[in-house]
Amino acid sequence: MPIVKYPRAVEPRWHEWDEKAQKCGLRHTVYAVNGDQYTGEWLDNLKHGKGTQIWKHTGAIYSGDWKFGKRDGYGSYSIPDPVTKEYKKVYTGWWKNDRKCGYGTMFYPSGEHYEGEWSGGLRSGWGRMCYGDGSIYEGQWLADQPGGQGMLCLPNENRYEGGWKDGKKHGPGRFFYLDKGQLLEGIWVADIPKCGIMIDFGRDEAPAPTQYPIPKV
Known part of the structure; x- marks a missing residue:
């Protein structure tokens, strides 16, 4: 009785190549x-x-x-x-x-740097930003800009503490003019103080105080 030999099933070469490429x-x-x-x-x-x-x-x-x-x-x-x-x-x-x-x-390329929280690639949450002019902002961020409560310290040591919105002073806040020995406490809208009370603050230690103190009411 004749013996019939069937060719062995050979797996295509591309299967081997594909497996090696995985x-x-x-x-x-x-x-x-x-x-x-x-x-x-x-x-x-x-x-x-x-x-x-x-x-x-x-x-x-x-x-x-x-x-x-x-x-x-x-x-x-x-x-x-x-x-x-x-x-x-x-x-x-x-x-x-x-x-x-x-x-x-x-x-950042300008020498500035930010350390804090991020969300979706944007500064969001609590963080500290050191700017090229020597200013430092520390506080809350929203959509890559200061938003919420925060403090901005200027190179001359004057500082603002209070509310922020869209990167600008907004809401109740206090601005310490330490170079003049004065303090402004009031309400800001889009970086502009709309109303408030100015008093002397640390006048004796101020490097450049005003000529006359603010009269007490």
Whole structure:
């Protein structure tokens, strides 16, 4: 009786190639078609876990946590200096869904920096901002601007304590003119004091007090 031999079923080569191409677990550097590169952990072909991404076009680098292809967790984002090519840290802190979210520190090109809470990539919550002119704002933020209760200290040590809205003094507040030895307590609207009471405050220690004290009523 003749023996019939059937050809062995061979799995297509592309199945093998596709299986090898699946990214899961720790991998060495993987390059994208646009030149970006990523070194770190993967899950189901998505960046997931610890990893470092370098963007070819800008040279920016992110090193930290990833979740399903997006920055999520704690990480640092840096960019190269256009002259020295040395990396300068831009942001260090927490991320969620590829945006700054939670507590973090942001360094601006002008030398200013912010340390505090973020939400959806914007300053939101409690934070401290150091400006280039030496002023410091510490208090509540909303939609990337001072909003709520906060204190602004000026370079000459004068300061405002009170309400804020859309980045401007708004609502009840007190402005300490320590250089003149006076205190204004009143109501502000869009950075302008609309009404209030001015009294002497620390006049004896003021570096440039007014010529005459404010009469007591």
